[in-house]
Amino acid sequence: MNEPSPTSEARAPEAPEAHPPARPEPSRVVRLLFEGGIGRNMGLVAVLVLLAVVGVVTAPQTFPTASNLLTVLTSASIIGVLTVGVTFVIIGGGIDLSVGKVMALASVWATTVATQSFGALVMIFCALAVGVGAGLINGVLIAYGRIVPFIATLAMLISAQGLAELISGRRSQIVTDPVIAAIASTRILGIPLLVYIFAVVIAVGWVVLNRTTFGRRTFAIGGNPEAARLAGVDVRRHTVLLYVVSGLCCGIAAIMIASLTTTGSSTHGTLYELDAIAAVIIGGTLLTGGRGTLIGSILGVLVFTVITNLFVLNNLAIEVQNIAKGAIIVVAVLIQARARRSSTT
Template sequence: MDTGAGRNLGLVAVLVVLVVIGVSTADTFATTSNLLTILTSASIIGVITVGVTVVIIGGGIDLSVGKVMALASVWATTLATQAYGPVVMVFCALAVGAGCGLVSGTLIAYGRIVPFIATLAMLISAQGLAERISGKRSQIVTDPTIAAIATTRVLGIPLLVYIFAAVVAVGWVLLNRTTFGRRTFAIGGNPEAARLAGLHVRRHTLLLYVISGLCCGIAAIMIASLTTTGSSTHGTLYELDAIAAVIIGGTLLTGGRGTLIGSILGVLVFTTITNLFILNNLATEVQNIAKGLIIVAAVLFQSRARRADT
């Protein structure tokens, strides 16, 4: 069986086990309301994870996604921005996200700065700028159209879940059915060989970070609608959750191999674990320990699979 398909089936099996545990330990776990809560919670971090997956497959890393989302949410919800209506708010969030990705990508691709350092600097800068713009206060979403995104349901399913599904679908097609996706895998696997083959490695790397930033912009509108606020506190540790989901989903941190479906299954695993802990009134620190053990197990499995391939 293909390693990626086998890993995805393994993650599905983990989800099934978690569902069994949830049904056994919490009466409200299997209710429609709770299952939709899990999907809604997974939607925002899931959209960010799509961008992070693309970057990591391309051989990079993006530590700034959480705070880029926060900055985009703050900028999109200032009084001046909201005065122009929902279209401008959405455009602002996307522009801020893409702009941050453009800066990070330029520093990495053309400034030859290590991705870890460049995106860490972006994380710190985005956090500071978000606090400066908002005055460290939450900004209330007053536009009814933006506020309605989180409360709107289509066929009983929240609109946020549809947005998440649409982003995943676009990301999957981009990675698996386009020349851009093939180049991403090639550059992540061996950038020097890709360069010798005639690929524009720097330009492509730049675009990967812009895509990650766009995902942050989309997530910013989603979280602003869900919480009815734009805040510099949004997205705290989202980068770690997204990277963890990508890792247990089977994407190599060194780039060149990975699956978007695996990353999304990783998001669902972590979100379900969090939901189980909340329903059973278990301490947050125990939840974090459980997540850490899962990440270690995934990395060990990944290393074993690589050795088996070689």
């Protein structure tokens, strides 16, 4: 008998490989709603509608009036401007705890007797310069000094608070310049000028974030800074610019709050940084960076402002208001974590 050659040996048929069932691709509508952020924004709009219903039921004589609506928008405008800058920083993978006290420092510096003697333009320039300068220091410490953003901006918060108290002697400085004082009282078509300033900052921020190379690089750095570096992005320089943008927003907000309160004070902006960060979080921006929407952040500001307005109109304790805000933040973070786990499975 001839022995079979090695090449002609019979082999047992191999079992077909088991492949997991292919997951259906999400539809275009689903991708648009959830990957593009529209779904999250619509959820915040639904929350605003629910809060409006609560306001109409609990305070029917005051909440649904035009004057109260303008009060809400005016209250949201200052924190909203700060939130625009914070959104850029967090999308870029950072954090800025100093925005409230940098705004206070800018308001104090712009309202000293010496500064006011030079007129409104110099006051505005000083406020913007202080904000940009503080942002530049934050950015350099973080990008080139390699200090953790939390620590660097916390140090700036403390330093700005101390410097504001030193300059003002812990006293409120009265705004005597009529041009600055008139900003908050001026209305165009019945809407306060502060709201228009807020809208312009939102529009410019949205265009920069979504329609420019600067915005694309911000998302890239927040998502994966090493990949962005290998793609040719100067990560350190861009990080500095993100904190400069945040500082610029602080300078704008300083002029707004100085006009609204007719004072420059070291007490301005207390805990504003927490409100701004909370608004960014519930607006859908990831704390780890790389994903977020400016419109979502602004809707977050409006949610918190309406909640505050409802508590004031119904004479409820500030402690309960803070508990409600904290609960909203926790729920928003849990939703983010669940969404990230779902996207990676």
